[in-house]
Amino acid sequence: xxxxxxxxxxxxxxxxxxxxxxxxxxxxxxxxxxxxxxxxxxxxxxxxxxxxxxxxxxxxxxxxxxxxxxxxxxxxxxxxxxxxxxxxxxxxxxxxxxxxxxxxxxxxxxxxxxxxxxxxxxxxxxxxxxxxxxxxxxxxxxxxxxxxxxxxxxxxxxxxxxxxxxxxxxxxxxxxxxxxxxxxxxxxxxxxxxxxxxxxxxxxxxxxxxxxxxxxxxxxxxxxxxxxxxxxxxxxxxxxxxxxxxxxxxxxxxxxxxxxxxxxxxxxxxxxxxxxxxxxxxxxxxxxxxxxxxxxxxxxxxxxxxxxxxxxxxxxxxxxxxxxxxxxxxxxxxxxxxxxxxxxxxxxxxxxxxxxxxxxxxxxxxxxxxxxxxxxxxxxxxxxxxxxxxxxxxxxxxxxxxxxxxxxxxxxxxxxxxxxxxxxxxxxxxxxxxxxxxxxxxxxxxxxxxxxxxxxxxxxxxxxxxxxxxxxxxxxxxxxxxxxxxxxxxxxxxxxxxxxxxxxxxxxxxxxxxxxxxxxxxxxxxxxxxxxxxxxxxxxxxxxxxxxxxxxxxxxxxxxxxxxxxxxxxxxxxxxxxxxxxxxxxxxxxxxxxxxxxxxxxxxxxxxxxxxxxxxxxxxxxxxxxxxxxxxxxxxxxxxxxxxxxxxxxxxxxxxxxxxxxxxxxxxxxxxxxxxxxxxxxxxxxxxx
Amino acid sequence: xxxxxxxxxxxxxxxxxxxxxxxxxxxxxxxxxxxxxxxxxxxxxxxxxxxxxxxxxxxxxxxxxxxxxxxxxxxxxxxxxxxxxxxxxxxxxxxxxxxxxxxxxxxxxxxxxxxxxxxxxxxxxxxxxxxxxxxxxxxxxxxxxxxxxxxxxxxxxxxxxxxxxxxxxxxxxxxxxxxxxxxxxxxxxxxxxxxxxxxxxxxxxxxxxx
Numbered sequence: 001x002x003x004x005x006x007x008x009x010x011x012x013x014x015x016x017x018x019x020x021x022x023x024x025x026x027x028x029x030x031x032x033x034x035x036x037x038x039x040x041x042x043x044x045x046x047x048x049x050x051x052x053x054x055x056x057x058x059x060x061x062x063x064x065x066x067x068x069x070x071x072x073x074x075x076x077x078x079x080x081x082x083x084x085x086x087x088x089x090x091x092x093x094x095x096x097x098x099x100x101x102x103x104x105x106x107x108x109x110x111x112x113x114x115x116x117x118x119x120x121x122x123x124x125x126x127x128x129x130x131x132x133x134x135x136x137x138x139x140x141x142x143x144x145x146x147x148x149x150x151x152x153x154x155x156x157x158x159x160x161x162x163x164x165x166x167x168x169x170x171x172x173x174x175x176x177x178x179x180x181x182x183x184x185x186x187x188x189x190x191x192x193x194x195x196x197x198x199x200x201x202x203x204x205x206x207x208x209x210x211x212x213x214x215x216x217x218x219x220x221x222x223x224x225x226x227x228x229x230x231x232x233x234x235x236x237x238x239x240x241x242x243x244x245x246x247x248x249x250x251x252x253x254x255x256x257x258x259x260x261x262x263x264x265x266x267x268x269x270x271x272x273x274x275x276x277x278x279x280x281x282x283x284x285x286x287x288x289x290x291x292x293x294x295x296x297x298x299x300x301x302x303x304x305x306x307x308x309x310x311x312x313x314x315x316x317x318x319x320x321x322x323x324x325x326x327x328x329x330x331x332x333x334x335x336x337x338x339x340x341x342x343x344x345x346x347x348x349x350x351x352x353x354x355x356x357x358x359x360x361x362x363x364x365x366x367x368x369x370x371x372x373x374x375x376x377x378x379x380x381x382x383x384x385x386x387x388x389x390x391x392x393x394x395x396x397x398x399x400x401x402x403x404x405x406x407x408x409x410x411x412x413x414x415x416x417x418x419x420x421x422x423x424x425x426x427x428x429x430x431x432x433x434x435x436x437x438x439x440x441x442x443x444x445x446x447x448x449x450x451x452x453x454x455x456x457x458x459x460x461x462x463x464x465x466x467x468x469x470x471x472x473x474x475x476x477x478x479x480x481x482x483x484x485x486x487x488x489x490x491x492x493x494x495x496x497x498x499x500x501x502x503x504x505x506x507x508x509x510x511x512x513x514x515x516x517x518x519x520x521x522x523x524x525x526x527x528x529x530x531x532x533x534x535x536x537x538x539x540x541x542x543x544x545x546x547x548x549x550x551x552x553x554x555x556x557x558x559x560x561x562x563x564x565x566x567x568x569x570x571x572x573x574x575x576x577x578x579x580x581x582x583x584x585x586x587x588x589x590x591x592x593x594x595x596x597x598x599x600x601x602x603x604x605x606x607x608x609x610x611x612x613x614x615x616x617x618x619x620x621x622x623x624x625x626x627x628x629x630x631x632x633x634x635x636x637x638x639x640x641x642x643x644x645x646x647x648x649x650x651x652x653x654x655x656x657x658x659x660x661x662x663x664x665x666x667x668x669x670x671x672x673x674x675x676x677x678x679x680x681x682x683x684x685x686x687x688x689x
Numbered sequence: 690x691x692x693x694x695x696x697x698x699x700x701x702x703x704x705x706x707x708x709x710x711x712x713x714x715x716x717x718x719x720x721x722x723x724x725x726x727x728x729x730x731x732x733x734x735x736x737x738x739x740x741x742x743x744x745x746x747x748x749x750x751x752x753x754x755x756x757x758x759x760x761x762x763x764x765x766x767x768x769x770x771x772x773x774x775x776x777x778x779x780x781x782x783x784x785x786x787x788x789x790x791x792x793x794x795x796x797x798x799x800x801x802x803x804x805x806x807x808x809x810x811x812x813x814x815x816x817x818x819x820x821x822x823x824x825x826x827x828x829x830x831x832x833x834x835x836x837x838x839x840x841x842x843x844x845x846x847x848x849x850x851x852x853x854x855x856x857x858x859x860x861x862x863x864x865x866x867x868x869x870x871x872x873x874x875x876x877x878x879x880x881x882x883x884x885x886x887x888x889x890x891x892x893x894x895x896x897x898x899x
Contacts, residue, residue, distance in 0.1 A: 148716050213727055221720040225713075251723065255731040263738070263834060272823050272830040273747075274738070280745030280827025285738055292734075637852055643865060 008620035009196065014174050026104040030092060035172040064599040066150035067560055068135050071157050073454060075132025076447065078161055080523075082124040085168070087520055089117040091513045094478070098510035100496040100503070110495035111178035112197070116167060118181025119201060123208050124164045126301045126435070129443045131156070131215050134243050134304055137450055138219065140551035140558065141237045143228025143567040146597060148221040151645070154603030156211040156218070162611035163208035169615065170200045177201040180493065182290055183264065185275035185283050190268045196618050198268060203614040205261040209254050216250025219243055228550070230569035234328070237549040237572075238314075238321055241328050242307030245335040246300045252339070253296035260289035287349060291342035299338040302434065303331060305442025306373060309395045312445050313377050315545050316392040317384025318673065318688070320573055323376035330369035330376075337366050347418045356415040363413035370406060374399060385688075387673055389545075390464030394445035397472045398437045405433030408483065426486025432479045441471065444523075452544045452683070456557040457534040461677040463526035470519035477512025481505040539683030540664050541585075546673055546685035548573040553584060555661045556683055561594045561649055564658045579687060585665045587658055591651040598647045602639045606632065714868055721872045725879050728842075732883055735835045736890060742831035743898050749825040752899035755816045756892055764808045765888055768843075771801035772881040779874050788862060792854065795870075798877070799850045802843055809840050828899070832891065839887055842880050849873050 012018055016035040020028040049055055062070055093113050096103045105113070139147055147153050170176045177197035179188035183205075188198040223244045227236070236244075264286065266272040273281040314321040321327065343351065343359040377399060386392065408430040412418050421427065444467075452458045485505040490497065530537065542556040550567055551558070553575045565588030571577040578584040609631040616624035670686035671678075744751075778794035813833075816822075823833035853873065856866055 148720055217723045220723055225716045225719055251727045252730055256734045259734045273827040274830050280747040285741055
């Protein structure tokens with residue numbers, strides 16, 4: 001710890017633009033453009049918020065809200081913003097490799113791009129998108145008023161966002177790590193990488209990881225303790241089961257990552273020797289810790305996506321989910337097995353063949369429960385009345401593409417094969433093949449599926465389908481060629497290459513990346529068009545897709561208290577059952593006052609001060625780090641002085657809401673499934689078989 | 690410690706609060722158990738790292754040069770006694786004894802905890818005087834990654850106690866404060882368990898295998 005003065009390591013040369021001035025080149029122009037985009041976007045957003053005078057609403061309805069639905073929506077907005085950045089970085093990298101050997105980026109710049117791309121896509125797109133969807137849908141599905149700990153929920157969001165903002169800041173001030181998303185020491189240690197890059201990585205991971213752990217605790221407790229009366233475990237919608245497994249994974253898998261990142265931080269900041277080359281450090285400990293987290297992490301992400309697909313297949317096939325129990329057991333098996341395979345991420349790092357074989361076989365075993373799931377989903381569709389809506393197209397695309405990705409995983413699970421293709425683009429193709437069709441398609445399907453419940457109007461289905469097909473086409477063009485290039489031996493993370501055999505593959509992949517960009521633009525366009533036409537597409541009754549679980553039994557948008565009367569559950573597909581028995585759309589027997597958590601500024605304050613804390617730590621501004629750390633502790637202590645954390649929604653208001661809604665139901669026309677994407681759909685589904 | 694201490698716990702009155710799930714003591718206490726489970730994994734991973742690092746002294750001082758079992762015995766006694774006193778405080782609260790006697794036992798616990806921390810810091814300074822600093826070797830890094838992590842938890846528990854004492858002073862024994870104290874007591878017992886692990890694995894294990 002060297003004393004750098006009041007501003008730590010920070011000076012004018014830290015700004016990305018000063019590098020452009022001192023060394024004008026295309027690479028620096030790209031870096032400065034990215035920095036400009038961040039600054040301009042921030043100014044534009046702040047300006048628009050001020051122009052439309054929405055600061056007050058933003059503060060009271062969103063930033064201080066403890067409502068699980070709003071927190072979920074904020075998570076998803078954050079994830080989409082980060083996804084835009086991650087995707088643009090992917091584009092730039094594809095362009096670089098397509099242009100090679102005459103690329104336009106410096107090697108270090110390229111390394112920063114793949115490091116941020118991976119870090120962002122995993123920790124700041126996939127995780128918050130999953131957490132956001134779960135936050136929104138899970139409490140509704142189990143018939144709860146909120147998650148078990150609403151303020152904790154807010155805190156999780158706060159630290160996730162502040163870590164994400166830290167990554168955005170790294171575009172403008174200083175540089176990011178060049179060590180990949182896995183940040184293996186000793187390369188990322190202080191000896192080889194004295195700059196601020198790995199420090200940005202360490203703190204973003206430590207804080208967002210803590211947020212995810214807390215989220216896991218919150219969701220687990222919510223599912224185990226806050227289900228509605230009669231909602232036995234085997235009556236929970238499949239999505240809730242996958243969330244339970246994934247939350248348990250968060251509780252068990254995030255600590256090893258936090259430990260690894262903190263120890264790396266100790267090595268860097270305090271000259272410890274956990275992972276250094278000399279004085280007894282052992283970098284294999286890092287590899288083991290990181291992947292002890294890293295492998296469960298992929299299941300943590302994909303299980304909730306499986307959950308979304310289960311809901312989508314059953315809803316849009318108008319059939320009860322096939323093999324519910326086998327899906328539950330498959331999910332649980334995957335969650336357990338995910339802790340037994342981490343070593344396959346470093347088969348080539350010196351274990352004995354026996355150990356490699358054990359982990360290889362364990363890895364192949366995971367294909368069994370996953371296969372069970374695939375067959376269950378197909379059997380759900382079999383003889384169903386399938387509607388090709390946007391979520392369903394994502395789901396079917398997932399089935400086909402994900403099986404390819406899964407099979408390439410089984411190939412990689414064989415250590416002898418892995419020795420041939422490890423560290424090549426084959427691996428890159430494999431994990432994109434499971435993460436894009438697996439996780440991302442699931443999340444986008446969920447986004448299209450639950451959007452009407454969140455905002456009260458449907459998304460435009462035509463543009464939705466366009467974007468789904470563009471995603472599939474773009475994915476195939478971008479990543480299937482990488483299997484070929486990988487088999488030919490092209491190493492991953494190459495900023496350039498001399499062997500022109502790779503070139504055609506890279507050009508096709510670049511075209512694919514352009515298609516993916518179009519898919520992203522279509523999503524934005526879909527949102528814009530849907531917002532514009534929202535009055536034509538409202539679904540106030542709340543059941544636009546002839547849904548089967550509890551979240552569809554309430555109005556859309558869902559009221560802040562969720563249920564006027566907490567439901568009593570008698571069946572797995574509770575709402576379908578209720579509709580068939582004529583129990584749906586009934587007023588509660590008695591109207592009661594409802595207590596919901598009060599707004600709380602703690603989350604927003606923590607977002608600010610943890611952000612400042614991380615920035616101060618990255619730049620060695622010790623006084624600021626101390627002040628902001630104290631601010632974290634003090635704001636938490638002060639918030640414990642709020643003795644009354646509830647506010648009451650009077651029974652009369654609930655009665656008013658319900659009566660207005662029931663009147664709407666009465667005057668609405670029930671429509672069949674074929675008309676669900678027309679303005680005739682006001683969220684009142686006709687009984688059909 | 691039995692599995693779920695809250696189900697028939699007379700010290701808090703659950704009551705019928707429709708809808709207000711997060712006020713339910715059962716949920717709150719259970720949530721804390723889950724948190725401790727996660728924290729246990731955190732500790733477990735650091736323990737594992739320590740075990741792999743035994744012997745990685747790189748020519749620097751090892752357990753036999755550095756550990757002072759006299760001081761460690763005193764620390765253990767202080768911490769175990771504090772677990773007893775925090776237990777007595779819980780019982781006092783449960784049986785609705787006077788606030789003063791409850792506070793007395795909390796303050797005793799706090800003093801014992803601070804005594805433990807003082808001795809631990811003294812130990813560290815003694816170790817540093819013999820060249821046992823974390824910058825010296827991988828083994829010492831692992832030691833100083835684990836033992837102070839426990840110390841940090843104890844300091845956090847002490848801060849928690851101070852805040853609770855101040856709050857009881859101000860508003861008396863509200864139900865919400867009783868719940869907070871129950872969780873603190875759980876946390877304190879948990880730290881005792883971790884300490885037993887540290888004593889057996891870090892100190893004894895280090896002594897035997899180091």
